[in-house]
Amino acid sequence: MSEKKSLREAYGKTLVELGKEHEDIVVLDADLAKSTKTELFKKEFPERFFDMGISEADMIGTATGFASVGFKPFCSSFAMFLTGRVYDQIRNSIAYPHWNVKLVSTHAGISVGEDGASHQCIEDLALMRAVPGMTVLCPSDAVMAVSLTKKLYEYESYAYMRLPRNELDSLYQESDDFKIGKSVVHSIGKDITIIACGAMVSIAKKTLMRFKSMGIDAGLVDMYSIKPLDKEIVREVLKTSKGILTAEEHSVIGGLGCAVAQIASAEKRVMMDFLGIEDSFGESGTPENLFEKYNLTEEAILKKGKILYDKL
Amino acid sequence: MEKKFLAQKSNECRIDILQMVFNASSGHIGGAFSAIDIMTYLYFHKMNFSKENYLDNSRDRFILSKGHASAALYACLAHKNIFSRNELSSFRKIDSMLQGHPSRKTTPGVETSTGSLGQGLSFANGCAMALKMKKINAKVYCMVGDGEINEGQFWEACMTSSRYSLDNLRVILDYNHLQIDGFIEDIKNPSPSKMRFESFGFHVIEINGHDFDEIDRAFEEADGVQKKPVFIIAHTIKGKGVSFMENNVNFHGSPPKKEEYEKAMKELSDV
Ligand SMILES: Cc1ncc(C[n+]2csc(CCOP(=O)(O)OP(=O)(O)O)c2C)c(N)n1
Ligand SMILES: [Mg+2]
Numbered sequence: 001m002s003e004k005k006s007l008r009e010a011y012g013k014t015l016v017e018l019g020k021e022h023e024d025i026v027v028l029d030a031d032l033a034k035s036t037k038t039e040l041f042k043k044e045f046p047e048r049f050f051d052m053g054i055s056e057a058d059m060i061g062t063a064t065g066f067a068s069v070g071f072k073p074f075c076s077s078f079a080m081f082l083t084g085r086v087y088d089q090i091r092n093s094i095a096y097p098h099w100n101v102k103l104v105s106t107h108a109g110i111s112v113g114e115d116g117a118s119h120q121c122i123e124d125l126a127l128m129r130a131v132p133g134m135t136v137l138c139p140s141d142a143v144m145a146v147s148l149t150k151k152l153y154e155y156e157s158y159a160y161m162r163l164p165r166n167e168l169d170s171l172y173q174e175s176d177d178f179k180i181g182k183s184v185v186h187s188i189g190k191d192i193t194i195i196a197c198g199a200m201v202s203i204a205k206k207t208l209m210r211f212k213s214m215g216i217d218a219g220l221v222d223m224y225s226i227k228p229l230d231k232e233i234v235r236e237v238l239k240t241s242k243g244i245l246t247a248e249e250h251s252v253i254g255g256l257g258c259a260v261a262q263i264a265s266a267e268k269r270v271m272m273d274f275l276g277i278e279d280s281f282g283e284s285g286t287p288e289n290l291f292e293k294y295n296l297t298e299e300a301i302l303k304k305g306k307i308l309y310d311k312l
Numbered sequence: 313m314e315k316k317f318l319a320q321k322s323n324e325c326r327i328d329i330l331q332m333v334f335n336a337s338s339g340h341i342g343g344a345f346s347a348i349d350i351m352t353y354l355y356f357h358k359m360n361f362s363k364e365n366y367l368d369n370s371r372d373r374f375i376l377s378k379g380h381a382s383a384a385l386y387a388c389l390a391h392k393n394i395f396s397r398n399e400l401s402s403f404r405k406i407d408s409m410l411q412g413h414p415s416r417k418t419t420p421g422v423e424t425s426t427g428s429l430g431q432g433l434s435f436a437n438g439c440a441m442a443l444k445m446k447k448i449n450a451k452v453y454c455m456v457g458d459g460e461i462n463e464g465q466f467w468e469a470c471m472t473s474s475r476y477s478l479d480n481l482r483v484i485l486d487y488n489h490l491q492i493d494g495f496i497e498d499i500k501n502p503s504p505s506k507m508r509f510e511s512f513g514f515h516v517i518e519i520n521g522h523d524f525d526e527i528d529r530a531f532e533e534a535d536g537v538q539k540k541p542v543f544i545i546a547h548t549i550k551g552k553g554v555s556f557m558e559n560n561v562n563f564h565g566s567p568p569k570k571e572e573y574e575k576a577m578k579e580l581s582d583v
Contacts, residue, residue, distance in 0.1 A: 026442075050441070055468035058434045062472060064424060065438015069369060069446060088428055089465070093435065097416035097425035 002202075004167035005142035008106040011163060012037025014149040015074065019045045025153065028063050028075045030056045035165075036076040036106045056081050060089040060101070067099040072153060075101060079108035079121035079162050087127055094158050095131050102152045103128075108138075108162035109249035110282035110290045111199060117281035126254025128160040129227050135159035135180060136227040138248075138256070140201035141171040144224060147178045155180060162198070164249070166287050169202035171222070183230040189219030191309055192243040195234075197223050197256050200247040200275070200296065207301045214302070216309050226256055234263045242312045243271040245305050249296055252276035273308045275301060313357055315524045322352035323583050325387040326553045328400055330580065332383045334573045336404035339412070342563040344384035346488040346521070346548035347376075347455060353527045354453055355388040363393045366421050372450050373423050373439055377432020378457035378486065379413040380565070385422065386410050394421035430463025432456065433483060437469055440478040440541075455484045459491025462500045467512075473541040474513025481541045482534050483514070486521065488550035490561050505545055514543035521546030554579050 018025050019041055028050045033039040042049040052059040056077055063073035075082065082105040083090070094101045110120045128136045135157065139145045145163060152159055159180075178184070186205065187193075196204045201222045211218035219241060221233060237244065244264055246257035257274035264270050277294050291297055325348050333339035351374070355361065359372040376385045383403065390397040395409065402408035409418045413427025424435050436454035443450050456466060473481055487505070489496055496502065509516045515537045519526040527546075534542040550564070551557030554576040557568075568576055 047445075052472065053468075055465075055471075057431070057465040058437075058468035058472055061431050061434020061465065061469065062438040062441070065435045065440070066442045067438075068424060068435070069439055069442035069448075071442055071445075089431060089434075092425065092428040093431050099424070 002169045002171070005170050006167045007139060007142050007145040007163040008037045008165070010142040010145040011104060011149050012040035014146045015041040016044045018150065018153050019048065022072070022153065024070060024072050026050065026066055026071045026073045028052055028059050028073060030054055030059050030077045030081065032077050035078070038076045056086045057089045060086050061093050063101045064093050064097070064099040067101050073101050074104055076104050076106065078119060079105035079124045080119055083121060083124040083127050083160070091131050095133055098133070099158060100156060101158050103160045104149070104163065105160070106163045107165040109164055109199065110277065110294055111164050111166045111249060111287040113165070113287045113290065114284050116284040120282035122251045122277050122282065123254065124162055125226055125248070125250050125256065129254060129259065133157065134227065137161040137180065137224060138197040138226055139163070139224050140198055140222050141168050143170065143172040143174055143176065144178050147176070148224070151178065151180055164199055168199055171202055171205070178224065181225050181228040181230060183225060183233045184222040185233060186220040186222065188237055188240045190217035190240060191312065192216065192245055192305055193219035193221060193237045193241040194245045194247055194301065194305070195221045195223050195237070195256070195260050196247040197226060199249045203296065203298055204247050204301055207298050207305070210298065210302055211305060214306065216305065218305060223256060223260070226259055229259050229263060231263050234260060235267055238264060238267055238270055243308045245273050245275060245301070245308055247275040247301060250276050252278060271308060271311055273304050275304050313524065313528045318352055318356060318524050321356050321391065322349050323580060325352060325384065325391065327577070327580050328387040328390070329383040330568070330573065330576055332386070332400050332403040333567050335401055337567050338404055339383050339567060340380040340565050341383070341557060341568070342490065342550040342560070343378060343457060343486065343488065344381040345552045345554070345557065346550045347378070347381050347486050348384045348387070349522045349524070350455070350484055350527055350546055351384055351388050353524060353531070355392055358531055359453070360450065361392070366394055369446070370448055370450055373452045375423050375426070375432045375436045375452070375454045376414055377426055377454055378429065378460050379426030382412065382414050385414055386419070389419070389421040392421070395419070429457070429460040430465040433466055433469035433473070436481060437472045437476070437478060440481040441476050443480060450480065452481045453484065454481065455486060457491070458485060458487045458489065458496050458502060459499070461485070461502055470512045470514070477539045478541040479538050482531070482544060483541065484544045484546055486548050487545055488548045490550045490559070490564065492564055494561060509543040509545070513540065515540045516543045516545060518545045519547065521548035522552055
């Protein structure tokens with residue numbers, strides 16, 4: 001149906017665009033520039049690109065030094081190595097002194113595929129949410145990735161954005177605007193609303209008609225800003241929907257689901273369920289195989305949604 | 313260089329450090345005393361850093377990577393009038409601008425927050441690289457502990473310093489031979505240090521870190537070095553200045569008891 005596009009490609013191209021307009025942007029990578037697509041920036045602006053080698057901790061620290069002299073650094077690597085590997089550097093070298101450093105990871109989640117669990121970061125949202133003051137974004141298509149990359153440049157604080165390795169269905173128009181702290185309401189269901197992020201948005205979108213044929217009125221919100229979360233929309237959803245199902249390519253522990261539950265449960269009585277990777281590692285396989293095995297599919301959403309509906 | 317003035321300053325700073333740690337009933341005296349002579353030299357003689365310019369991009373920067381020696385940094389900044397000396401009595405207390413470890417957001421003059429060891433040199437490298445890009449002719453000084461350099465990130469950063477030929481950077485090793493659990497030689501021995509840092513691409517200078525003539529000579533020599541970062545191995549004594557604190561690991565992170573405080577204060581006041 002819709003065309004698939006690469007979000008990391010979109011990110012790399014947008015960095016180049018930003019580089020042309022702004023002299024203060026510098027980009028750092030840790031020997032993954034080819035994969036993260038920061039190499040596009042490197043080609044255009046070699047004097048403002050720094051390959052720090054396979055030393056992510058040093059990359060984070062170096063970026064803070066750049067920020068202190070007035071540059072706006074973007075750091076990239078795989079989600080695995082840009083978050084868990086350097087949690088302390090992000091917390092103590094970026095966040096605590098409050099340096100304007102942007103972290104954009106690629107290859108987040110199990111859609112990394114064949115490389116297996118050592119490379120499939122399914123806890124980056126949880127880790128980054130826990131950092132005081134951190135902004136956390138998870139775009140769902142390439143157009144959104146472009147828009148949010150530009151928003152990140154303008155944003156005067158530290159932030160983390162995760163991108164997948166594989167291409168995702170196109171959902172939005174170039175004229176659409178995506179603000180940090182907001183969300184996209186596709187529809188609000190009378191029975192349940194699915195609140196999803198990243199790859200799960202287009203999968204969830206395909207379930208809406210199928211829910212209808214099952215007699216369930218389901219809606220969908222694209223919650224790309226995990227932190228700050230669009231609390232207003234969660235409250236809006238609760239005015240109409242009796243249940244909320246969250247869906248994310250991430251552990252069910254500490255990610256989007258928990259962020260939504262924190263707001264919803266303080267608001268009113270609501271039945272919720274959480275679709276994501278249960279407390280386990282991923283493994284090797286094609287992304288399709290993995291989404292199947294780890295229940296990140298239309299069928300899995302329909303099943304969980306039906307059980308939730310039956311409890312309402 | 314006015315040696316007498318610097319000796320007097322560092323003695324005043326030692327007295328302030330002792331007072332601060334005693335008041336707070338916590339803090340790190342040993343590593344502050346081993347570092348304070350070099351820090352005094354930098355803040356009161358060498359660096360272009362003052363109340364008037366400490367926010368200008370053209371200032372020289374001192375980064376205390378071994379953040380637990382915060383009391384030494386605060387004493388220097390107070391004596392530079394970056395903030396009032398009255399603030400020193402609030403060190404480590406609730407609502408204080410002087411946090412246990414340096415915090416950029418709360419304390420003027422602190423270049424970045426440190427305390428989680430091993431991270432300062434990466435920040436310093438970033439500053440030095442950015443200053444070069446902006447063609448600002450300022451220097452970056454970064455002090456690390458000899459225990460701190462157990463950390464892998466420090467060595468990653470060393471490779472960055474030389475990769476980018478950061479001749480506007482001076483790394484100072486406070487080589488006092490003690491870390492918390494004992495002698496550094498018994499834990500992860502950095503010796504032979506001179507060879508090691510030379511092999512990492514630094515211009516290395518070894519000095520007695522408590523002798524102002526040697527300190528001055530080293531930093532003057534550093535200014536003549538081109539296309540290489542400079543590494544100053546400063547042989548120091550942990551707890552330097554108070555006889556019973558010298559080389560005594562018990563004064564790494566424990567405050568002195570009342571009698572010890574009084575005895576130490578007397579020794580420092582008699583200088
Ligand atoms: C990453 C990290 N691990 C452990 C500590 C706890 N710690 C504080 S000071 C210290 C010893 C530092 O020794 P050294 O660098 O030699 O400092 P100095 O002797 O100059 O005081 C340790 C282990 C820390 N602050 N950061
Ligand atoms: Mg030591």
